[in-house]
Amino acid sequence: MKARKEPRMPHLKISGLSKGFGRKQVLDGLDLEVQRGECLVVFGGSGSGKTTLLRHIAGLLTPDAGQVWIDGQPAGDSGAQQRDVAMAFQNFALYPHMSAFENIASPLRARRMDEAAIAQQVREVAALLRIGPVLGHSPRQLSNGQKQRTALARSLVHRPQMLLLDDPLRNVDAKIRFEMRIEFPKLFRAFGSTVLYVTQDYREALALGDRIGVLVDGRFQQIDSPAGVYHNPQSRAVARLFGDPPMNLLEVTPRRRPGPGGALEVPIGARALALPEPRADLAGRRCVLGVRPEDLLFGTDPRPGALPVTLEAAMPMNVRTVALLRTDDGVELLSSRPEDPALAAQRGHLRGFATLAPGRSMFFDPVSGARV
Template sequence: MPHLSISGLCKAFGKKKLLDGLDLAVERGECLVVFGGSGSGKTTLLRHIAGLLEPDAGTVLIDGQRAGDVSAQQRGVAMAFQNFALYPHMTAFENIASPLRARAIDEARIARQVQEVAELLRIAHVLDHSPRQLSNGQKQRTSLARSLVHKPQMILLDDPLRNVDAKIRFEMRLEFPKLFKAFGSTVLYVTQDYREALALGDRIGVLVDGCFAQIDSPAGVYRNPQSREVARLFGDPPINLFEVTPQRGPGGAMQVQIGGQTLVLPDPCTGLQGRACVLGVRPEDLLFSTEAQPGALPVTMEAAMPINVRTVALLKAGDGAELLASRPEDPVLAARRERLGGFATLVPGRCMFFDRASGARI
């Protein structure tokens, strides 16, 4: 039996539908990242699980029991918010201890559990500080410690890294998986940052138009997106998308027209001849070379920019169609400021095709 089971969940505020027949099953101890854009219903979903909202339709089961039949305090669910939500008149210690005091736990046990979670999150040295004396990173850790201190069966994290700086976000992406495993809790983690989703989730649920467009492993979502919309949401630089109609060319190879010029596809593309579709190619799967390649697309490199340890090149085909290519760090290429003629080819086995009308993966 899944730890969390949601079926047909619907919620609307006025005429706006945020959840529309949403289904989800999460296993005990799993970390599922709920990923989606602003206003997609991510926080609304968490609030239903926490018992803060009643659904218009559908059910939420925790350990097979209807969540609505159990008081919010007895569900074994803790929630941390993106705005920290710390009590300003309490010290960090008292903020963390507040869920234990609400359960009338004895003071010795409160002190022990607060100290344990504070050491785990590296904030033991600021337990006597008020929230105004804490950095944003310390506030975020204090908020998380308050959620973890009573060792909940399930933790709901509502975009907890949104209000901290890039350095803290990077550090916490490394620390969170260890924390989750240490507590053994089931985790639902909400974010609109695809990097966090790929780094933290055992699985990722991509929330689009009120329901999950795809629930899969991080590798599955990135490498095998089931729709054009899912493919578009993951990746920086973003996936290249071209409206094409594959045709069989000389020698039997399948080819498409991009920028008014012909590109030979490296894959068989069985059943796609003459079909109106969208070709998706991630930048790392588009190769750029200054040497002519059989079946390659003639392009001009308009610009190049180093990103971490890769160089991203903006390529332009004959009639102005733009393509993004990513390759291992190339200081010489990245330093160029003038145009450079060359050729683009695709990595075999990495082409994605989507139906042009529905956007579904073919």
Template sequence: MAQIELTGLAKAFKTGPVFSDLSLVAETGEIVVVFGPSGAGKTVLLRLVAGVAEPDAGAVRLDGRDVTDAPPETRGVGMAFQNFALFPHMSAYDNIASALTAGRCSPEAIKGRVEAVAKLLKIGHVLQHQPRELSNGQKQRTALARALAAEPKVLLLDDPLRNVDAKLRYEMRLELPSLLKASGSTVLYVTQDYKEAMALGDRIAVLLDGGLAQVATPAQIYREPASLGVARLFGDPTINLVPVSPQASPAGPRIELGGKVLHLPASYAHAAGTDCVLGLRPEAILAADRPEPESFPVEVVAVTPLNEKTVLLLRTDDGRELLASEAGNEEAPRRHGPAHARFDAAAILLFEAAGGRRIAPRAA
């Protein structure tokens, strides 16, 4: 049985609709990351699940029970907010214990649970501190500990790493998946950081333009985005998008790029005669000093080493700029001038120019 089941949810404010007919299922113990740009309605969705806001239409079911009209305190949901929402007059210990105290647990049980969760989150040494004495990272972990302490069946996390420094955010990306799995909770995790979504989610639900544009595993989202809109949201540097019009030929579908005729895999033969957009991830573009089969001339305009990779800005003979990335380090040569580029045909993406839907390859 699904732990979270959202069916046909709709919500609007005076400024307009947030989303409509939104449906999503999260299985028991699953981490589903709700990802999308600012203003897409991610926090609104969590509020509907928590019961602190009411949907205009649709249903919320938790553990098989319809809770659409149930008050928040009866839902068995834990929630951590991006602004921490700690009680300022309580110590970190009392903040974490607040849900257990409200549930009338024994002092011994409360102490054991608070100390266990604090140990997991490495905040045992600040339990007697007031919120004003905590760093942002410690506040974030305290808010998360409070949500975890009551062992909720459903855990809602609203961009909990947004206000912490880069080092801690990186560490928490590594630690959170195992921590959340150990909790046994079913998790809806909101973020607008695609790297966080990729690192934490069993599946990612992309909230875009008033609905869920795609719900899939991180690998599927990256390699097989449902639309241009989804493809643009994932990747650093961002995906290269080139308008093309594939044409049929005896050697397979072909396009023109940088003044050269290049061939697409035969699996895209059905796209011939359609106005398309070719999507090329930067890592799928390979630059070389000499021409190779299916390569096209470019000028290397700029080279930016970024430790684990090097980003190259390329310009084709017809003035189109492309970003390529390759393994590299700070000592990578800052080469410039004429070169030749080709793309990994197995990694290309093709989208309809009208509407942006991805064109899936077909068996030849």
């Protein structure tokens, strides 16, 4: 007889967490479990309680009710310094009078580490984040991208068991944001930390999370894989937060179609749209129909049960598959092509060749940047 497998103890457990500020209830009986080494993205709109949640985990706030456990121990019994939790903020929060090196080294100095060990760990994390050349610069000499990497390096340098990232890409430009979305998963794996990553960007959530916790009005509406949250939303609140353009949401009362078979249709205006799903339980029940734009098909051939419509406008949305390529000597290139599910599913190590499209190469003056 096989021994029963004991369930793993979560690295982080939160039960019934509540917090209010004045009349506003920010967290309302929130529950959560996160496994060791997992990256959980906490996704929600402004004011949904994301940062307040991170501050409770870090020990910077005391809950009105509920408890936080780390490694099975009540975290309320230990202060912020004893939790082995690091937090990086969206506004970088670098010490302006210190160099990038000293900013990164500050958590190690607080632990009274040996200077040689400090220098080694700072340079190791700086190399991973590609900021080695600017370690001697002050924060005012750094670009926003370099500030963001420096703040992240300071959080990672002592290899915390848990890393809390509060919308770290919000204040950087689109190019850096895209680059870091590619780099973050590699960094998280390299350090092995449990990561809670806060964002208001659904694309970021889908790209980075092992799971996504959708936070609405102080509670998680759904905690699921990225595919689960997008393709199988558990509520209208979750469904409308993901996708661009957003999901079609229509109030309808399904009814049986005339004729044999008893298939269902949904009245929309004066006409009706056939439902392909055998959902007899919905007949006569008022509900909201949700259809993602990619699942509402448009064609010019009439079909039974189709809804007559008029095409009023069309706008290209540039749906692409982007691939990161690397040469044998380490040069990185980005390649883009029309959406290709087979290529998107390929997780690397596919050998191939990159070419330039005829007549598409561009050249610029190295000083002025002007096209030549």
